Amino acid sequence: xxxxxxxxxxxxxxxxxxxxxxxxxxxxxxxxxxxxxxxxxxxxxxxxxxxxxxxxxxxxxxxxxxxxxxxxxxxxxxxxxxxxxxxxxxxxxxxxxxxxxxxxxxxxxxxxxxxxxxxxxxxxxxxxxxxxxxxxxxxxxxxxxxxxxxxxxxxxxxxxxxxxxxxxxxxxxxxxxxxxxxxxxxxxxxxxxxxxxxxxxxxxxxxxxxxxxxxxxxxxxxxxxxxxxxxxxxxxxxxxxxxxxxxxxxxxxxxxxxxxxxxxxxxxxxxxxxxxxxxxxxxxxxxxxxxxxxxxxxxxxxxxxxxxxxxxxxxxxxxxxxxxxxxxxxxxxxx
Numbered sequence: 001x002x003x004x005x006x007x008x009x010x011x012x013x014x015x016x017x018x019x020x021x022x023x024x025x026x027x028x029x030x031x032x033x034x035x036x037x038x039x040x041x042x043x044x045x046x047x048x049x050x051x052x053x054x055x056x057x058x059x060x061x062x063x064x065x066x067x068x069x070x071x072x073x074x075x076x077x078x079x080x081x082x083x084x085x086x087x088x089x090x091x092x093x094x095x096x097x098x099x100x101x102x103x104x105x106x107x108x109x110x111x112x113x114x115x116x117x118x119x120x121x122x123x124x125x126x127x128x129x130x131x132x133x134x135x136x137x138x139x140x141x142x143x144x145x146x147x148x149x150x151x152x153x154x155x156x157x158x159x160x161x162x163x164x165x166x167x168x169x170x171x172x173x174x175x176x177x178x179x180x181x182x183x184x185x186x187x188x189x190x191x192x193x194x195x196x197x198x199x200x201x202x203x204x205x206x207x208x209x210x211x212x213x214x215x216x217x218x219x220x221x222x223x224x225x226x227x228x229x230x231x232x233x234x235x236x237x238x239x240x241x242x243x244x245x246x247x248x249x250x251x252x253x254x255x256x257x258x259x260x261x262x263x264x265x266x267x268x269x270x271x272x273x274x275x276x277x278x279x280x281x282x283x284x285x286x287x288x289x290x291x292x293x294x295x296x297x298x299x300x301x302x303x304x305x306x307x308x309x310x311x312x313x314x315x316x317x318x319x320x321x322x323x324x325x326x327x328x329x330x331x332x333x334x335x
Contacts, residue, residue, distance in 0.1 A: 024158040028170045034153045035171050039178065046132050046148045047182045050081065053130065055102030057083035060091065062116045064165040065108040065172065072106070072176030078197050079180050080189040088116045096123060104130040110154060110168040112140025121145040134172055150175060191295075206334070210299050211292040213332045214313045214322035221323060223248055226255055226280035233258055233279055246312055246320040247283045253318040256283030289314050292321055296334045299324055 050057060057076055061069035069085050076083035086095050088107075099105075105124050109117045112135035124131055125145060133146030136154045143149040152175065158166035191207050215221070222240035224232055226247050236245045237260065247256040258279060266282050267274045274282070289312040290299050299311055303326060313322040329335070 053104045061108035075180045079184040112137040112142035214324040216322035257287030
């Protein structure tokens, strides 16, 4: 009997916990939908003001809003908008020296009345800095001092006491992401730019170009003309010690590739007469290759698909400019 009661208690407890979690997510989703409907003229003006700013975007906020402000600054900085976070209390005690006349401030407070934040609004305006406020009360002190006040539209926290910042911080984070992505789009921020900003992480490594990892020393690249004969082919492959050679025409465009294996197979087929054959009669005219502007990760996919360990790299005018092998990719962290 006691076991049955324990199971019933456990089931009831589970339902209560799951129901509570769902209500939090549903409420936050509701306010995200509301926030979406509030995006309009003021948001547009905020994006244009940031784009016109010659300095940095300084993001500030207190408590949980400060944590979100820090993340917003980091997202902007990594997507092409120079930005950093400063704690409002630190601003009030000397860190205004970090700001220049060309900077713009984004100040975050759901109520718009956070004392540590409101105390720095007059100094911000006195220095002539642009101010974008993010708040759920555009008629607050923060809203009134802001050049542009972005309305979060949150009047209910997911916290059962309606006290802990939950819905408001989720909405702020989403609005910050919307700003960062809009700025990113307006700046034409590309995959290549992203790779430059993220050189140490897996995201950055996946965006490294083939040209960044290939062996491009022309002295290392085995190349013969399509009209060269067997002896010259053997000499070039032996000299460069890569087990193959590129074959080019008189315009130096890649037309094929010859490997050690190709030579052995051809000799088995025709015997001694191979010595009189031209490279164009022996070569594989459809070698595995990749453009120098392709991503290194794409080179790895080609190697895996066709089970090859080397790729010829060609330029836009079809000339061989380098080679890359599996070891080069692994060394660069591409896997």
